[in-house]
Amino acid sequence: MAIGCVIQGISRQVVLIQTLLVPDSNNSTGYLFFCWLVGAVYMAAIHIVSLSLIALAIERFIATINAKTYETKQSIVLGVGLVTFQWIYACGVVLISKLVEESEVVGETTCSSQGYMSGGVILTSLCIVLLTSVIAVAIFIVLLHTNKKRYETTFLNRSLHSLSERYQLSENIKTTRLLFPVVTANAICSFLCIFIGIFIIACDAESAIAKILVQVALYIVSLLLPGYAAIFPWLSAFGHPELQKEMQKTLRCCLTERIVPEQPKNANGVELILNREHEQSAHFEAMNNAWNA
Numbered sequence: 001m002a003i004g005c006v007i008q009g010i011s012r013q014v015v016l017i018q019t020l021l022v023p024d025s026n027n028s029t030g031y032l033f034f035c036w037l038v039g040a041v042y043m044a045a046i047h048i049v050s051l052s053l054i055a056l057a058i059e060r061f062i063a064t065i066n067a068k069t070y071e072t073k074q075s076i077v078l079g080v081g082l083v084t085f086q087w088i089y090a091c092g093v094v095l096i097s098k099l100v101e102e103s104e105v106v107g108e109t110t111c112s113s114q115g116y117m118s119g120g121v122i123l124t125s126l127c128i129v130l131l132t133s134v135i136a137v138a139i140f141i142v143l144l145h146t147n148k149k150r151y152e153t154t155f156l157n158r159s160l161h162s163l164s165e166r167y168q169l170s171e172n173i174k175t176t177r178l179l180f181p182v183v184t185a186n187a188i189c190s191f192l193c194i195f196i197g198i199f200i201i202a203c204d205a206e207s208a209i210a211k212i213l214v215q216v217a218l219y220i221v222s223l224l225l226p227g228y229a230a231i232f233p234w235l236s237a238f239g240h241p242e243l244q245k246e247m248q249k250t251l252r253c254c255l256t257e258r259i260v261p262e263q264p265k266n267a268n269g270v271e272l273i274l275n276r277e278h279e280q281s282a283h284f285e286a287m288n289n290a291w292n293a
Contacts, residue, residue, distance in 0.1 A: 140179075
């Protein structure tokens with residue numbers, strides 16, 4: 001996901017740098033393949049980032065369905081398959097758009113006309129990604145609720161379920177909660193980019209105001225995804241002390257801060273009882289609540 005954002009930002013800046021170094025390159029016919037290649041990478045990266053939320057939902061769905069064997073069967077096939085699917089879809093959209101664009105070209109082809117893909121194909125693709133992204137967010141919420149219910153059931157009937165199954169359900173809950181900041185940010189970023197893309201394609205840029213709005217929308221898209229790529233590592237470690245420590249060591253920052261001990265929690269987010277005083281307090285509080293009820 002972050003790699004797609006970085007590729008999108010770099011490819012966008014390559015076009016701007018080329019325009020600054022060679023002012024007449026946009027109206028030239030000698031840079032057609034280069035301009036098309038940069039534009040294709042730019043659009044492919046946008047689609048890859050938009051599909052990242054779907055890939056996360058699919059992976060969590062498979063982990064929930066195969067909770068009994070998912071922990072014991074460690075394989076990279078699933079991850080490689082999801083990433084390959086994203087690239088195949090993105091490249092397929094770009095190639096189909098290129099074929100449609102060649103059939104619709106009227107007059108001389110210049111470098112500026114190669115910067116973006118066919119409007120109709122991109123509009124259809126973005127609508128599909130928008131629909132699937134909404135479904136993916138709903139799936140994520142349902143999976144969290146389902147894993148919590150299954151964990152409670154297996155906890156009450158521990159003798160009927162294996163340790164690996166209970167461990168995987170616990171990990172599903174923790175991972176789903178850990179990914180919620182990433183999912184939320186990714187959903188907002190994807191929705192904004194998709195809506196802006198639909199606006200750019202569907203907007204009738206004949207008037208001066210419409211042209212200004214389209215230009216502003218293009219700048220917003222150009223800044224939105226690279227910004228998300230910059231905060232993605234922090235979002236990935238948000239709420240996870242172990243990942244935060246590893247990220248701090250990697251970045252070699254905040255090493256002098258005092259480590260604050262935290263109370264361990266179970267899969268449902270309830271603090272574990274580790275001493276007699278805490279146990280007595282929890283016991284009398286439960287008795288008091290039962291008496292008052």
